Amino acid sequence: MSEHLIVGKQGEDLAANWLKNKDYIIIDRNWRSGRYEVDIIATKMDCLHFVEVKTRSSFQVAMPEQKVNGGKMKHLKIAAMKYLELHPQWKMIQFDVLSIVLGNNKAFYYFIEDVF
Numbered sequence: 584m585s586e587h588l589i590v591g592k593q594g595e596d597l598a599a600n601w602l603k604n605k606d607y608i609i610i611d612r613n614w615r616s617g618r619y620e621v622d623i624i625a626t627k628m629d630c631l632h633f634v635e636v637k638t639r640s641s642f643q644v645a646m647p648e649q650k651v652n653g654g655k656m657k658h659l660k661i662a663a664m665k666y667l668e669l670h671p672q673w674k675m676i677q678f679d680v681l682s683i684v685l686g687n688n689k690a691f692y693y694f695i696e697d698v699f
Contacts, residue, residue, distance in 0.1 A: 586640075594638025594683045595622055597690050601681070607632065619662035623681075631673040633663045638683040656698070 599609050607625040614621045623634040635655065659678060667673060682693040 590638050590640050595636050598636040598681045616665035619658050621662045630675040630677055632677050632679050634679045634681055636681050640685050
């Protein structure tokens, strides 16, 4: 497995644990519909959260959240619509980005809520 895939998987594991510690309930991870994917689907206080996770292994490159561009958000919205077709009971939804930088044996988190 290539290094960027290993870092991405590690970041998603850290993100799931971080969200759980913030009282989110993880419903699904890496949910797919065709070529569209949501990294984490979670709920908190009757709101369904579609969370895009971006992880980098150092501060030397651009911050991870800068990689969430318009195209990525469009794909996230399409995936969310497909998920909601299967689960129409959700009335409140939110799109979030969780940015993680790994460095010095620590993880640094930056959570951007309600990005739309």
